[in-house]
Amino acid sequence: MVGTAPRNTGTEGVQGGVGVTALLVAAARAIETHRHDSLAQDAYAEHFVRAAPASADWPVRIQQVLDGDTNPLWGRFARYFGLRTGVLDDFLLKAAHAGSVRQIVLLGAGLDSRAYRLDWPPGCVVFEIDRDEVLTFKRTVLDGLSAAPKAARTTVPTDLRADWAGALADAGFDTRAPSVWLAEGLLFYLPAAAETRLIGTVSRLSAEGSALAYEVKLDKDLMEYRDSPLYTSTRHQIGIDLLDLFVHEPRPDSAADLEGLGWSASVHTPFDFTRLHGRGPLPEPNDALAGNRWVFANKTRP
Numbered sequence: 001m002v003g004t005a006p007r008n009t010g011t012e013g014v015q016g017g018v019g020v021t022a023l024l025v026a027a028a029r030a031i032e033t034h035r036h037d038s039l040a041q042d043a044y045a046e047h048f049v050r051a052a053p054a055s056a057d058w059p060v061r062i063q064q065v066l067d068g069d070t071n072p073l074w075g076r077f078a079r080y081f082g083l084r085t086g087v088l089d090d091f092l093l094k095a096a097h098a099g100s101v102r103q104i105v106l107l108g109a110g111l112d113s114r115a116y117r118l119d120w121p122p123g124c125v126v127f128e129i130d131r132d133e134v135l136t137f138k139r140t141v142l143d144g145l146s147a148a149p150k151a152a153r154t155t156v157p158t159d160l161r162a163d164w165a166g167a168l169a170d171a172g173f174d175t176r177a178p179s180v181w182l183a184e185g186l187l188f189y190l191p192a193a194a195e196t197r198l199i200g201t202v203s204r205l206s207a208e209g210s211a212l213a214y215e216v217k218l219d220k221d222l223m224e225y226r227d228s229p230l231y232t233s234t235r236h237q238i239g240i241d242l243l244d245l246f247v248h249e250p251r252p253d254s255a256a257d258l259e260g261l262g263w264s265a266s267v268h269t270p271f272d273f274t275r276l277h278g279r280g281p282l283p284e285p286n287d288a289l290a291g292n293r294w295v296f297a298n299k300t301r302p
């Protein structure tokens with residue numbers, strides 16, 4: 001069983017606390033990779049899952065799941081992560097290939113292997129921000145595979161609840177050049193004030209022409225869905241109580257904040273993309289995904 005570490009102390013690695021959620025997403029990406037109608041390919045994902053004692057016996061193919069696609073965790077929830085991965089892959093690559101964006105910043109990067117698996121244009125640098133312990137685990141696994149990144153890659157071990165802008169600058173980030181930012185599966189683990197600070201910091205560090213995508217949960221009361229199949233199966237099958245890891249506070253309207261900071265933002269449900277791609281989760285009763293929104297923003301004014 002996992003999930004026994006303190007919920008967000010800032011020191012836990014992938015073995016417990018919020019760090020273990022990075023393994024959950026990696027397992028979902030592994031399953032997605034091996035689907036015949038895959039929405040995203042991540043050949044590294046199953047290596048992370050196998051390397052950590054917390055997840056070594058989790059499935060990495062849907063065929064290893066007794067009830068297959070009807071399993072709420074490894075069926076529907078994993079497909080959600082697969083869809084999210086594919087959509088955000090497209091967003092980042094579009095930003096890098098369309099214009100002059102050459103800096104990619106992954107906030108709460110976890111076991112995101114985009115630096116290794118996406119075809120970046122020449123001259124790109126990927127900054128990965130997460131806790132030291134998570135980044136160290138990731139490096140050990142990737143080194144063991146002799147994996148080579150497809151862009152320059154810099155890790156920035158820091159706590160995103162604190163002031164992280166200095167650490168990013170020290171790592172070589174250039175505020176004069178446009179950038180693309182991603183906060184995938186991160187903001188609901190941060191206090192509301194830290195989210196507002198983070199969005200403000202991203203904006204301050206972003207030159208005109210920059211882009212940002214992030215995920216939020218807009219539920220008024222997260223506990224409303226405590227008995228939903230996604231939460232209960234995640235708790236029962238792998239011992240992760242997501243509701244215990246999320247911060248239960250009224251969330252800020254970060255998309256509105258961005259509009260006031262010179263960005264134009266559009267807010268989507270994941271189901272919009274399910275319909276677009278013809279596969280992925282659709283709404284269901286007592287749905288833990290009901291409040292999830294994916295926000296895409298572009299900085300259009302200085």
Ligand SMILES: C[S@@+](CC[C@H](N)C(=O)[O-])C[C@H]1O[C@@H](n2cnc3c(N)ncnc32)[C@H](O)[C@@H]1O
Nearest residue numbers: 021022025108109110130131159160161184185
């Ligand atoms: C659900 S995982 C998502 C990882 C990655 N973005 C992905 O989608 O694969 C959440 C990640 O956020 C990181 N995280 C949570 N709170 C953090 C904090 N205060 N500072 C830095 N990283 C944090 C965790 O360590 C974990 O790797």
